[in-house]
Amino acid sequence: MKKWICVICGHIYDEAAGDPGGGVAPGTRFEDVPEDWVCPECGSPKSAFEEYTG
Amino acid sequence: MTAPVANPIGRAEINGLIFNPYSKDFIRNPDPVWQRLMKDFPIAWHKDLQMWLVSSHELCDKVLKDNRFSPNFRVWELAPPPKAEADKNDFDFAFEKGFFAVTPKEHLRLRKLTMPAFSKPVMGKIDGKIRDLVEDCFNAIGDAEEFDVYETLANKIPVRSIARMIGVDTNMEEFFHEFAVSVIKSTRINLGVKERDAAMQGTLPGFKYFREQIAARRALPHPGDDFLGSLVGATDNGEKLDDYEILSVVFALITAGSDTATDLHTFLIHGLLKNPDQYELLKQKPELMENAIIELLRYGSFGKMPFFRFATEDIEFAGQHIKKGQAIGVNIQSAWHDPAKWENPNTLDITRRLDGNIVFGAGAHFCIGTYLVRVQGMLMLKEFMKRYPHAELADGDGRIDYEYTHHNARRINKLIVKTNAKTARKAA
Numbered sequence: 001m002k003k004w005i006c007v008i009c010g011h012i013y014d015e016a017a018g019d020p021g022g023g024v025a026p027g028t029r030f031e032d033v034p035e036d037w038v039c040p041e042c043g044s045p046k047s048a049f050e051e052y053t054g
Numbered sequence: 055m056t057a058p059v060a061n062p063i064g065r066a067e068i069n070g071l072i073f074n075p076y077s078k079d080f081i082r083n084p085d086p087v088w089q090r091l092m093k094d095f096p097i098a099w100h101k102d103l104q105m106w107l108v109s110s111h112e113l114c115d116k117v118l119k120d121n122r123f124s125p126n127f128r129v130w131e132l133a134p135p136p137k138a139e140a141d142k143n144d145f146d147f148a149f150e151k152g153f154f155a156v157t158p159k160e161h162l163r164l165r166k167l168t169m170p171a172f173s174k175p176v177m178g179k180i181d182g183k184i185r186d187l188v189e190d191c192f193n194a195i196g197d198a199e200e201f202d203v204y205e206t207l208a209n210k211i212p213v214r215s216i217a218r219m220i221g222v223d224t225n226m227e228e229f230f231h232e233f234a235v236s237v238i239k240s241t242r243i244n245l246g247v248k249e250r251d252a253a254m255q256g257t258l259p260g261f262k263y264f265r266e267q268i269a270a271r272r273a274l275p276h277p278g279d280d281f282l283g284s285l286v287g288a289t290d291n292g293e294k295l296d297d298y299e300i301l302s303v304v305f306a307l308i309t310a311g312s313d314t315a316t317d318l319h320t321f322l323i324h325g326l327l328k329n330p331d332q333y334e335l336l337k338q339k340p341e342l343m344e345n346a347i348i349e350l351l352r353y354g355s356f357g358k359m360p361f362f363r364f365a366t367e368d369i370e371f372a373g374q375h376i377k378k379g380q381a382i383g384v385n386i387q388s389a390w391h392d393p394a395k396w397e398n399p400n401t402l403d404i405t406r407r408l409d410g411n412i413v414f415g416a417g418a419h420f421c422i423g424t425y426l427v428r429v430q431g432m433l434m435l436k437e438f439m440k441r442y443p444h445a446e447l448a449d450g451d452g453r454i455d456y457e458y459t460h461h462n463a464r465r466i467n468k469l470i471v472k473t474n475a476k477t478a479r480k481a482a
Binding site (some may be wrong): 005007008009010021040041042043044048050 | 115118119137162165166169172177409414415416418420421423426
């Protein structure tokens, strides 16, 4: 399971945790997150995320 | 209900009688004005401020997420003409390279390069760097029965924290403070041209200082792992930040984390002590701290001037025709109290679910200092709760006063806390 970071606000999307509040179930790979999903912290689009290795 | 005043072309219009951010009554008690704006004028042209004012949560959120509304004041129809290249100074070059001036594509590149320096994991480490500064401020209060939150904490912690973070020597704090205030004033379109120009000139010694610091870091074999070092060393596909891009980040850090954070501290303490049940709850459940800080910011809503955006094209928006170049005031302070978004908006509830809040803005220009604000607020509040668990506002209202002429905020410049520390010790 990978983690992804929003380059606008630093919010981390953890594939293991998903984003239940945004309708994304735990265990959802980032590639499978719907294209219209937005960062729960700042509202930026999915394209603002990069893989997080920190 | 008062109907919006319609001009011959059907534009909803208001004036300073309806919204005057400098009015003392408004500064002391803004909510009635906000509620009226949201109910009767969720969007209207402000004839005195010469800008659109957008006040509801829904519309503010939309404007912030719509890139046709740019924060670049060069787009503004009333912006002064651009300077000739030969006349430009460090301020101009840093501004042109900054988050508020570049194209959306360039902005994304800048955010990618600078994000590591501002991200939550990095900001978590800042905790250790500024903890002693916070403790020092509390140590200076000592055993006092009363103290002024503004003088002892709010006026000291933010600017010292930013200075520490950027690596400014302690003995240069006053110099840095002047620089910070000048940077902020230089960006306020509500100030007159002369005042803005004077502020811009006031930034130049600070920019010179930081250019020297950057040059020194570039000369080292490794620029360092601190904030400035991480910016100097940042790379994305082989690209690096140039000097003015780094200066523009310092610029952003100051505007996000210095002057604004002054109000953070006063409003955090004011909000909690005005609602003793919530203060008690936070003491019992410190795990609510981060949520409490965001809720306290929402509840206190300390800004008085809106965020500025400028239309990059003619835009039909919420039934109004916004012309290219016009300014839009995004009145997020009122949006934080919008009853359509928040149940009982004037109630402080540190357990409130804050999904979809725009306390730190939204969209591409989401507050870059958001985690720094949280770290700073948490450090201060934890120390406050530890030292003064029985604190209350002196005389019931903290003998509160405001700096009515502040350029941006409903700044509390006096808030007296009664510590009850000695009484509690005697009782124990």
